[in-house]
Amino acid sequence: MxxxxxxxxxxxxxxxxxxxxxxxxxxxCTMPWDRRWAVAHEEAKADADGSAWAVCHNFSRAAKAPQLMAISTVSDEAAGSVTLSHPQRPDLTFDPDTQEASFIEWVRPLMPENRAQSARIIRVPGRGMTDxxxxxxxxxxxxxxxxxxxxxxxxxxxxxxxxxxxxxxxxxxxxxxxxxxxxxxxxxxxxxxxxxxxxxxxxxxxxxxxxxxxxxxxxxxxxxxxxxxxxxxxxxxxxxxxxxxxxxx
The missing domain is CATH 2.40.33.20 (PK beta-barrel domain-like)
Incomplete structure (x- = not known):
């Protein structure tokens, strides 16, 4: 079976x-809290602004930054927070809607220098940012x-x-x-x-x-x-x- x-x-x-x-x-709908947020990089098109779904090329992802694959996550839905863990970084607990700056600082060492750097977190209400x-x-x-x-x-x-x-x-x-x-x-x-x-x-x-x-x-x-x-x-x-x-x- x-x-x-x-x-x-x-x-x-x-x-x-x-x-x-x-x-x-x-x-x-997507699975609850799946791809709830996405991280637009500095070369993302202007329409990747959280107003609607956007193609994956606008976002930081492991295809361009393989160290992102080693991140694991624990969510607190009641608090609206996410805790990120990575073998090379200290754990980070933050609210992606309001504490973007702390995340951008945390993830910077995991991004290749020759790739577009993470710039902002977006969220489309009611729509997971699937590929x-x-x-x-x-x-x-x-x-x-x-x-x-x-x-x-x-x-x-x-x-x-x-x-x-x-x-x-x-x-x-x-x-x-x-x-x-x-x-x-x-x-x-x-x-x-x-x-x-x-x-x-x-x-x-x-x-x-x-x-x-x-x-x-x-x-x-x-x-x-x-x-x-x-x-x-x-x-x-x-x-x-x-x-x-x-x-x-």
Whole structure:
């Protein structure tokens, strides 16, 4: 039987992951507090101002700054705060809506000098800043992850994919046939929309922030594409918890 093996959210886009035991999914919405904030860099276009969704190229992210992959996160929703941890930095607890300056100072040593530097934090009310233009939930098939790791001959963490829902119990690469289909996960239902095209962020180790695995090369060599996991949209609200059953309808 297919079950939820892990749930993850990423409160600040590109800046850390947070494990969950359960969460509520709402129709047409991203996972609560997933990509709630994003960090616009100094070369971002003027319309990346928090008024609407904007493309990922406007934001600081691990594809350009691999050390960002080693950030982990703990959120306090009641206080509106986020605590960031990184092996090379002291922990930082701050409110992204009101304490932007403390974050910019904290993250500066993790940014390559030859890349556009982080400039400001933005938030679009009611809309997580996903890489997809639609509010998406990303779903990882752990059997596919293990198959890729075996083909690479390398132990790689599934956290490299920065997914929301990790499923276990499916055949490897079964998700390649899910486009247009509905998944019932916990008490929620999601329609699978598209495959996820991967970027250099996946090459960085989430423990160290060092690029140590040619994920993109492996996907290209083995499958002639650079896609892994799928984007879905919530079509029926419901609760999902680690251990819940999942099925393709």
């Amino acid at each position: 297919t079950r939820i093996a892990a749930l993850w959210r990423h409160p600040i886009k590109g800046h850390g992951r947070e494990a969950l035991e359960r969460t509520q999914l709402s129709e047409g 997809s233009a639609f509010p998406s939930i990303s779903i990882v098939n752990l059997a596919s992850h293990r198959d890729l790791a075996t083909r690479m001959g390398q132990d790689i963490s599934p956290e490299r994919w920065r997914g929301n829902i990790h499923l276990d119990g499916q055949e490897p690469w079964a998700e390649r046939d899910w486009i247009g289909k509905t998944l019932r996960i916990g008490t929620a239902e999601l329609e699978v929309r598209e495959h996820i095209v991967r970027c250099l962020a996946t090459t960085a180790n989430p423990e160290t922030g060092e690029r140590d695995a040619d994920i993109l090369g492996a996907l290209d060599t083995q499958f002639s594409h650079q896609e892994f996991a799928v984007y879905a949209v919530v079509t029926r609200s419901g609760e999902v918890s680690v251990g819940d059953a999942a099925e393709v309808l």
